Amino acid sequence: MTSISAAIPSFIILIMFLACFFSVPRIPILTNRIYIRILICDLATSALNILSSDAHYSFPKYGVPLTYALNTAFFLLLLLRSYLFFAYSASLVNLNHYNSKQSAWVLRIPIIISYVMVLSSPFTGACFSITGKGFVKGRFMYILFACIFFYIAVSLLAIVIHKSNLNGKREFLSAIAFNILIFAGGIYVLFNQRSLIIDSFCLMALMLIYIAFENPDFYIEKRTGLFNSSALSDYIQEMRYKKQFLIFSFVIKNYQDVREIYGVNNMDSGIRLIGQYLKSTYPEITFFYFKEGRFISVASADTDANTLCDELIERFTKPWIAKETELYLTIAFAKLTPETEIKSVDLTISSVITALNRAAKAEDGICAVVCENDIREYVKEIYVKKVLEITVEENLVEVFLQPIVETRNLRVIGAEALARIRDREGKFISPGDFIPIAEKNGCINTLGEQILDKTCKFIKENSLDSIGLSWINVNLSPMQFFVTDIANSYDEIIKRNGLDFNIIHLEITEEAMVSQSLLMKQMDSMQKKGFQFVLDDYGTGYSNLTRLQKCPFINIKIDMGLVWSYCKEPNLLLPSMITSFKSMGFSVTAEGIETKEMAEAMINLGCDYLQGNFFSRPMPMPEFTRAFAMFA
Ligand code: C2E
Ligand code: MG
Ligand code: MG
Numbered sequence: 001m002t003s004i005s006a007a008i009p010s011f012i013i014l015i016m017f018l019a020c021f022f023s024v025p026r027i028p029i030l031t032n033r034i035y036i037r038i039l040i041c042d043l044a045t046s047a048l049n050i051l052s053s054d055a056h057y058s059f060p061k062y063g064v065p066l067t068y069a070l071n072t073a074f075f076l077l078l079l080l081r082s083y084l085f086f087a088y089s090a091s092l093v094n095l096n097h098y099n100s101k102q103s104a105w106v107l108r109i110p111i112i113i114s115y116v117m118v119l120s121s122p123f124t125g126a127c128f129s130i131t132g133k134g135f136v137k138g139r140f141m142y143i144l145f146a147c148i149f150f151y152i153a154v155s156l157l158a159i160v161i162h163k164s165n166l167n168g169k170r171e172f173l174s175a176i177a178f179n180i181l182i183f184a185g186g187i188y189v190l191f192n193q194r195s196l197i198i199d200s201f202c203l204m205a206l207m208l209i210y211i212a213f214e215n216p217d218f219y220i221e222k223r224t225g226l227f228n229s230s231a232l233s234d235y236i237q238e239m240r241y242k243k244q245f246l247i248f249s250f251v252i253k254n255y256q257d258v259r260e261i262y263g264v265n266n267m268d269s270g271i272r273l274i275g276q277y278l279k280s281t282y283p284e285i286t287f288f289y290f291k292e293g294r295f296i297s298v299a300s301a302d303t304d305a306n307t308l309c310d311e312l313i314e315r316f317t318k319p320w321i322a323k324e325t326e327l328y329l330t331i332a333f334a335k336l337t338p339e340t341e342i343k344s345v346d347l348t349i350s351s352v353i354t355a356l357n358r359a360a361k362a363e364d365g366i367c368a369v370v371c372e373n374d375i376r377e378y379v380k381e382i383y384v385k386k387v388l389e390i391t392v393e394e395n396l397v398e399v400f401l402q403p404i405v406e407t408r409n410l411r412v413i414g415a416e417a418l419a420r421i422r423d424r425e426g427k428f429i430s431p432g433d434f435i436p437i438a439e440k441n442g443c444i445n446t447l448g449e450q451i452l453d454k455t456c457k458f459i460k461e462n463s464l465d466s467i468g469l470s471w472i473n474v475n476l477s478p479m480q481f482f483v484t485d486i487a488n489s490y491d492e493i494i495k496r497n498g499l500d501f502n503i504i505h506l507e508i509t510e511e512a513m514v515s516q517s518l519l520m521k522q523m524d525s526m527q528k529k530g531f532q533f534v535l536d537d538y539g540t541g542y543s544n545l546t547r548l549q550k551c552p553f554i555n556i557k558i559d560m561g562l563v564w565s566y567c568k569e570p571n572l573l574l575p576s577m578i579t580s581f582k583s584m585g586f587s588v589t590a591e592g593i594e595t596k597e598m599a600e601a602m603i604n605l606g607c608d609y610l611q612g613n614f615f616s617r618p619m620p621m622p623e624f625t626r627a628f629a630m631f632a
């Protein structure tokens with residue numbers, strides 16, 4: 001009897017657990033469906049285990065036929081539960097998708113044989129019989145254990161063989177662990193008389209599965225209540241093998257800017273409102289929230305994307321009423337049609353994101369269709385990432401130099417160090433392609449240090465005077481300011497190479513101005529070490545004169561876009577800008593000088609320095625030394 005009363009608390013825990021699980025949304029994928037089936041089956045098995053054990057202990061209270069019925073039902077459910085655990089393991093490693101129907105049936109043979117044995121037991125006594133003493137094990141009872149252990153063994157094998165389909169070591173170990181728990185329960189029962197302890201082991205296994213795989217935090221985006229990007233991956237992964245589908249997506253245009261304008265909290269509540277609206281208006285479509293204002297849905301192939309676009313445009317003409325403000329947002333769309341065949345889930349999602357980015361730059365209301373180019377762009381990104389990884393690991397980055405000319409005497413006075421990387425065939429990849437990736441994956445910090453170090457070595461090995469240079473500008477990515485001890489690491493590089501600080505000028509772009517406090521703090525600590533700063537690409541970011549005045553720049557580089565548009569059609573903006581900078585004490589460099597006329601125009605506006613292909617393209621260091629040694 002003790003064993004029965006011990007089983008009741010775990011039975012109650014299971015009911016509570018089931019209620020919790022049903023109260024949160026679940027992605028409609030096989031793994032989740034099997035998990036629910038295990039929960040229900042486990043509940044029924046535990047109930048029948050308690051009842052049949054009670055029938056055994058208080059025999060003949062229940063009578064022989066009912067005791068037979070309870071035991072038969074219990075063993076059938078016990079076998080079904082172990083089969084479902086196996087099915088869960090198989091679905092975790094995506095085995096179901098590759099398996100043929102034949103092999104699926106072969107794997108069902110053990111449970112079918114066991115079912116026949118159990119169902120025939122009342123007549124043959126094969127697995128058990130009910131005698132005058134109550135429940136008695138039959139000669140073939142061990143076949144049932146063999147069946148349970150068979151499914152555990154196959155599960156473990158599948159997990160080990162296909163572990164690459166699991167997300168990392170944690171998932172792998174959890175998948176092994178829950179199978180070992182079921183195994184331990186089976187072994188315990190095998191060597192002990194009738195026991196309810198197996199249910200406690202299964203409950204532990206179910207909890208472990210919940211913690212490791214079914215936890216809603218893994219796939220629900222907190223702000224929107226919609227499913228997140230990893231849920232999207234799992235869902236597409238499964239849909240790919242099942243049926244054709246349409247991916248329909250939209251993005252809030254200029255998401256980062258509107259987030260700045262409305263504030264983070266308001267924007268978050270706006271995103272939540274959009275999530276709720278999508279859920280209630282389109283219950284038949286599963287929407288996912290994919291970071292930075294992107295909503296992606298996987299809908300049935302016959303969904304009318306144009307109508308969806310129209311309806312959403314209509315809704316977005318009205319504001320979203322957040323707590324403190326009304327948010328006016330505009331959106332752009334992209335879709336991936338069912339005919340587009342894409343090889344992997346990552347590629348599918350990334351192509352949609354690329355198409356969304358494209359749509360965000362296009363006219364309002366246009367729905368971009370994922371095309372070959374979007375797919376190619378992602379493949380290129382993966383390739384650049386790989387090259388970048390090797391380059392940083394083996395310190396292969398090359399530094400090119402582009403001269404900066406003094407307008408006073410048209411002589412080279414400085415240079416800008418520009419990073420170059422090459423793929424295995426020696427083909428250059430442009431900084432425009434690899435710097436954003438390096439910024440995204442964090443390797444910009446090591447890369448930045450390697451570039452600075454190589455520039456310092458160049459200065460150490462070549463007397464700058466001999467090539468007529470007074471300083472070299474090195475670009476510093478805004479992302480590098482997130483590294484708290486950048487001042488120390490940069491300081492260490494300069495000192496290690498035995499250089500003076502005034503020989504290196506650090507160029508930072510206007511983007512860095514977004515986080516003014518961080519910028520000021522980092523610039524301040526670097527300035528204390530002796531570094532000098534140049535503001536790069538002025539005219540492309542957010543800065544204004546008040547902000548500028550607070551930062552210790554020695555020079556402002558006007559973005560080539562501003563220079564080009566002035567040279568095409570002179571305006572009042574650039575001259576007044578240059579005058580203001582000069583009156584504030586900054587020297588001014590004009591970038592992107594491509595012709596003699598452009599150089600003259602910028603000299604006339606009072607620029608102090610010029611840089612551009614008219615003077616020279618960026619060149620490898622040895623070439624630069626050869627070219628400029630003769631002019632020095
Ligand atoms: P930037 O710092 O504004 O560098 C100037 C860019 O303009 C260089 O492109 C240069 O080759 C190009 N350029 C110079 N003169 C002309 C011209 O007359 N016409 C045209 N069309 N282009 C000209 P590059 O080397 O492709 O670099 C692009 C950007 O990548 C740089 O813009 C900078 O933001 C970033 N970058 C390059 N090297 C580094 C680096 O070492 N670290 C970091 N963080 N960023 C870098
Ligand atoms: Mg620059
Ligand atoms: Mg620039």
